[in-house]
Amino acid sequence: MKILVDENMPYVDELFGELGQVVKVSGRTLDAATVAAADVLLVRSVTKVNDALLQANQQLRFVGSATIGMDHVDRDYLASRNIPFANAPGCNAIAVGEFAFIAMLELAQRYGGRLKDKRVAIVGAGNTGTALANCLKAYGVEYRLCDPLLAQSGDKREFYALDELLGWADVISLHVPLTREGPHPTWYLFDEQKLDKLPQNAWLLNCCRGEVIDNRALIRVKSRRADLRLVLDVWEGEPNPMAELVLLVDLATPHIAGYSLEGKARGTYMLYQALCRELGITPSADLNSLLPPFHLAGVTLSQNIDERQLLGLCRSVYDLRDDDWVFRREGLDGRGFDNMRKNHRHRREFSALALAHTGASEVDWLSQLGFTGIGS
Ligand SMILES: NC(=O)c1ccc[n+]([C@@H]2O[C@H](COP(=O)([O-])OP(=O)(O)OC[C@H]3O[C@@H](n4cnc5c(N)ncnc54)[C@H](O)[C@@H]3O)[C@@H](O)[C@H]2O)c1
Numbered sequence: 001m002k003i004l005v006d007e008n009m010p011y012v013d014e015l016f017g018e019l020g021q022v023v024k025v026s027g028r029t030l031d032a033a034t035v036a037a038a039d040v041l042l043v044r045s046v047t048k049v050n051d052a053l054l055q056a057n058q059q060l061r062f063v064g065s066a067t068i069g070m071d072h073v074d075r076d077y078l079a080s081r082n083i084p085f086a087n088a089p090g091c092n093a094i095a096v097g098e099f100a101f102i103a104m105l106e107l108a109q110r111y112g113g114r115l116k117d118k119r120v121a122i123v124g125a126g127n128t129g130t131a132l133a134n135c136l137k138a139y140g141v142e143y144r145l146c147d148p149l150l151a152q153s154g155d156k157r158e159f160y161a162l163d164e165l166l167g168w169a170d171v172i173s174l175h176v177p178l179t180r181e182g183p184h185p186t187w188y189l190f191d192e193q194k195l196d197k198l199p200q201n202a203w204l205l206n207c208c209r210g211e212v213i214d215n216r217a218l219i220r221v222k223s224r225r226a227d228l229r230l231v232l233d234v235w236e237g238e239p240n241p242m243a244e245l246v247l248l249v250d251l252a253t254p255h256i257a258g259y260s261l262e263g264k265a266r267g268t269y270m271l272y273q274a275l276c277r278e279l280g281i282t283p284s285a286d287l288n289s290l291l292p293p294f295h296l297a298g299v300t301l302s303q304n305i306d307e308r309q310l311l312g313l314c315r316s317v318y319d320l321r322d323d324d325w326v327f328r329r330e331g332l333d334g335r336g337f338d339n340m341r342k343n344h345r346h347r348r349e350f351s352a353l354a355l356a357h358t359g360a361s362e363v364d365w366l367s368q369l370g371f372t373g374i375g376s
């Protein structure tokens with residue numbers, strides 16, 4: 001069985017090696033001729049899976065995407081050919097939640113004031129939005145959710161309308177899928193009119209899809225609104241973001257908010273489980289055994305920590321400033337953007353760091369935030 005895999009998917013040899021011949025390819029440039037002889041195709045978000053890519057292949061048994069987003073996959077086409085499909089919902093939710101949380105701590109540190117005193121609107125309360133909400137709740141930050149679809153579906157959490165939240169929030173963090181149809185499409189959800197409604201001194205974070213914000217309108221609005229602070233991980237026109245926009249952004253990264261080692265490994269593992277199900281095989285590999293140990297054996301807190309010290313702790317797990325810096329230096333053209341993503345291996349989740357304490361008394365919130373093993 002020939003298993004064609006995006007080269008940016010970690011642990012594929014360990015997980016799929018026993019199921020067939022693993023062939024690694026560039027997901028961005030994958031073409032129909034290369035796919036023609038595959039039995040299994042495993043992609044990430046940069047591969048458009050559609051008629052054009054698959055028409056020359058008559059034996060494909062399974063397609064998987066190690067991502068939450070599915071806007072790159074023509075699922076109707078796959079269904080029309082009875083090709084089973086799986087994605088990896090939730091695989092990188094913790095990574096995105098922690099990324100947005102750390103970015104907010106960074107902005108607070110940079111511009112004065114505390115994140116703890118901000119009000120955060122989370123637009124899209126699915127996996128990644130909820131992961132961010134969990135971080136904010138653990139740290140005691142006030143937040144509100146906007147998700148008309150979940151509100152209608154009977155989700156018991158309290159939801160608010162977007163326009164209402166724009167009059168309430170200091171921080172707006174976007175966590176919606178990219179959709180062009182349906183009752184609440186998100187393509188250009190933040191157009192110029194909506195961007196103009198951002199509160200004074202607002203922070204706007206986009207960790208979902210670039211096209212949820214009209215990037216040209218954002219350049220215009222930011223050019224006349226110096227008060228706005230921007231964190232963008234996703235861009236219109238990836239892998240070629242508008243260089244002019246990058247200059248206006250406080251923290252800029254090449255679509256790596258979900259790129260913790262744990263998140264990427266979970267994505268691959270979820271596809272492994274799905275393919276095993278499809279083949280009627282019991283999965284034998286163990287996800288936890290794949291991850292390397294963290295370079296810090298643990299950290300012992302000798303007193304309760306303040307926000308600045310919390311940021312220090314977060315930076316010891318993942319220093320977002322490094323990615324921002326490399327991105328500005330090397331990631332602004334398509335090649336640099338993709339290279340940074342391809343070589344991104346350094347990031348872990350809070351759970352990689354074991355905390356202990358001697359004199360600290362308020363520590364429960366750190367384990368709720370995700371750190372491991374808080375105990376005296
Ligand atoms: N930057 C990254 O690395 C990264 C990582 C993971 C996911 N993503 C992107 O983020 C998106 C969200 O991920 P997720 O795991 O939270 O997905 P999810 O499907 O779990 O949640 C998305 C939520 O958005 C809600 N929603 C849809 N339209 C809305 C609208 N108009 N207004 C408010 N809410 C709306 C849905 O009801 C759903 O609850 C993904 O589709 C993907 O495109 C990016």
Ligand SMILES: O=C(O)[C@H](O)[C@H](O)COP(=O)(O)O
Nearest residue numbers: 044045046067068069092258
């Ligand atoms: O939708 C997702 O899950 C994310 O956007 C994902 O992390 C994107 O990473 P890629 O698939 O492009 O490597």
